[in-house]
Amino acid sequence: MLGCAPRLDMPPIADRGPVVVTGGAGAIGAPLVRSLLEDGHEVRVLDNLSSGRRESLGRMLDNSGVRLEIVDIRSLDSIRKSFSGAKAVWHLAANPDIRLGTADPRVDLEHGTLGTFNVLEAARTNDVPRVLFSSSSVVYGLPEVFPTPESYGPLLPQSLYGASKLASEAMISAYAHSYGLEGHIFRFANIIGPGMTHGVIYDFFEKLRKEPKRLEVLGDGRQSKSYLRVDDCVSAMRLAEAKSRERVNVFNLGTTDRVSVREIAELIVAAHGGHARIEYMGGERGWPGDIPQQLLDVARIQALGFRPALSSLAAVELTIRELASARHR
Numbered sequence: 001m002l003g004c005a006p007r008l009d010m011p012p013i014a015d016r017g018p019v020v021v022t023g024g025a026g027a028i029g030a031p032l033v034r035s036l037l038e039d040g041h042e043v044r045v046l047d048n049l050s051s052g053r054r055e056s057l058g059r060m061l062d063n064s065g066v067r068l069e070i071v072d073i074r075s076l077d078s079i080r081k082s083f084s085g086a087k088a089v090w091h092l093a094a095n096p097d098i099r100l101g102t103a104d105p106r107v108d109l110e111h112g113t114l115g116t117f118n119v120l121e122a123a124r125t126n127d128v129p130r131v132l133f134s135s136s137s138v139v140y141g142l143p144e145v146f147p148t149p150e151s152y153g154p155l156l157p158q159s160l161y162g163a164s165k166l167a168s169e170a171m172i173s174a175y176a177h178s179y180g181l182e183g184h185i186f187r188f189a190n191i192i193g194p195g196m197t198h199g200v201i202y203d204f205f206e207k208l209r210k211e212p213k214r215l216e217v218l219g220d221g222r223q224s225k226s227y228l229r230v231d232d233c234v235s236a237m238r239l240a241e242a243k244s245r246e247r248v249n250v251f252n253l254g255t256t257d258r259v260s261v262r263e264i265a266e267l268i269v270a271a272h273g274g275h276a277r278i279e280y281m282g283g284e285r286g287w288p289g290d291i292p293q294q295l296l297d298v299a300r301i302q303a304l305g306f307r308p309a310l311s312s313l314a315a316v317e318l319t320i321r322e323l324a325s326a327r328h329r
C-alpha cells in the first residue's frame, strides 16, 4: 500500500472549490474548517453533534462559506447529496473514545468502518477526487520499532477503535486503486488543544473536578506518548494535501519527543494547587486496548517541510494551562 502506487497527475485543490468535512464540529474538525475557510474554500460540515458542538464553529457559521449539516454518516442517503460538486472530503467523523468502543463493540464498526464506507460511496458516486482521513497511531498495535515508521507491520491493532481505523485505511486504499480517487491517510499521535472531550489531560481534569484531593491514574504512569497540538496537526494535514500526489499517501503526524503519564499527572496536580495525592493503579497499560509506548517516525512529513510549532511537552504544558484557567473562570 505504501509508496508503490503510481503518482497521479491530479493537482492540489487550487480552484478553492467546495469541500466536505465530516466531523467538522469536533476538536480537530473545527480548526481544520477555519483553515480551509481562510484559504477561500466553501466548506460543508457534516456532523451529528454527538461529541462535537455547534459552538466550536462559532462565528464561522456567520460566514456564507460554511454550512453545518446535522447528519449522521451511518446513513448514506442522508449524506450523499452534500458531496455533489465537492473537490475533496476530509473525513474526521468517528467515535473518538477508544474505551467506549471496547464497552460497546458495535460503536466503531458502525460510526467508523461503515461510516467510512458510506463516505467513500458518497465520494465515488459524486466523482469527488480526493479523500483525506484521520487515522491513528493505534493501527500499529504494540510496535517493536521506535520511532515507528509508516512502513511498519504487521499492523495488529489492540482495540476495536484501532481495528476500525485500519479497516477504513484499507477501504480508502481499495477505493483509490479501484475507482481512481486520491487517498490521504494521517496516523495521528495524541492530538491536544481546545475543545477536547477525551484523552488523558481532559480525563485528569474531570477526575480532579469530581474528587479534588485524589488523582487516580490508570496503569503505572510510565506510559509514554507523543502529543501534537491541534494547530500543528491541521498545518501538517494541509501541507501533505498540497504536496503529496501518490495514489495513497500515508503520513505519521506527531512530534519527535514524548511525555509520560506520570509527568502529565504531576503537571496537572501542580496546576490544580498541588494538593491532590496521585494514586497509580499499576500495570503497564491504562486499560485493555491502551498502547503504553508510542513514538512515531515523522521523517516523511518532515521531508515536506513540516516542523511543529510545539514539542509534545510544550503542547501538554500549554493545554494544561488553558484547561486550568478555563476551570478557574
Ligand SMILES: NC(=O)c1ccc[n+]([C@@H]2O[C@H](COP(=O)([O-])OP(=O)(O)OC[C@H]3O[C@@H](n4cnc5c(N)ncnc54)[C@H](O)[C@@H]3O)[C@@H](O)[C@H]2O)c1
Pocket: 022, 023, 024, 025, 026, 027, 028, 029, 046, 047, 048, 049, 050, 051, 052, 053, 071, 072, 073, 074, 091, 092, 093, 094, 095, 096, 111, 115, 134, 135, 136, 137, 188, 189, 190, 191, 192, 195, 196, 197, 199
Ligand atoms: N484527538 C486525538 O488524539 C485523535 C487521535 C487519533 C485519531 N483521531 C481521530 O481524529 C478525528 C477527530 O477527532 P477529535 O479528537 O476531533 O474528536 P471529536 O469527538 O471532537 O470529533 C469527532 C466529530 O465527529 C462527529 N461524529 C461522530 N460520529 C459521527 C457520525 N456517526 N456522523 C456524523 N458525525 C459524527 C462528532 O460529533 C465530532 O464532532 C476522529 O476520527 C478521531 O478518531 C483523534
